[in-house]
Amino acid sequence: NAGVTQTPKFRVLKTGQSMTLLCAQDMNHEYMYWYRQDPGMGLRLIHYSVGEGTTAKGEVPDGYNVSRLKKQNFLLGLESAAPSQTSVYFCASSYTLPNEQFFGPGTRLTVL
């Protein structure tokens, strides 16, 4: 099993450009999450999903959209990137509470 994978690993965008981050898991997990990690702030939840076709907002959802069309995939979109969205993005998944969340390797995004 590959676990949780994220595509791409690195990306540089210009302000105003759009992009989609892909998260895939092969563990048949119901729950999936997107976090961002910024220096001195730990990880903060952007959006999450409790099952195929469902999404919900986390702590810092502004400027992001998500979709969960297939159970194994969770997409994070930036419609108009801003420098404040420069961060490392982590995807995670879990089967059910209170099991652990399994994290992907992260995507480092820089917005110029």
Next chain:
Amino acid sequence: AQTVTQSQPEMSVQEAETVTLSCTYDTSENNYYLFWYKQPPSRQMILVIRQEAYKQQNATENRFSVNFQKAAKSFSLKISDSQLGDTAMYFCAFMKPRLIISNFGNEKLTFGTGTRLTIIP
């Protein structure tokens, strides 16, 4: 809302020594879960140890153990016989359990800001 505080931004210790990382949290819940995650330079988040609040016994995983003080809302991590591979960022995290099937939203992990631990050879 829950908050998690890690008051030690950085720590260092000699190899083979014991080190304790501090974590406090604030919640009005009685049942919840606490976690310690490790993030080495590879950036991968790895679960180190988990504690259920309803269990009085402190969780232990090999060289890693916790001191869970529910009344004080404290959850410290002790690493014994520290090894070079323990060098990493360590994050304390809190999760409130979803007790009602329609009560979506409790599945979130709330993280502290992390402690950067360096093991010195």
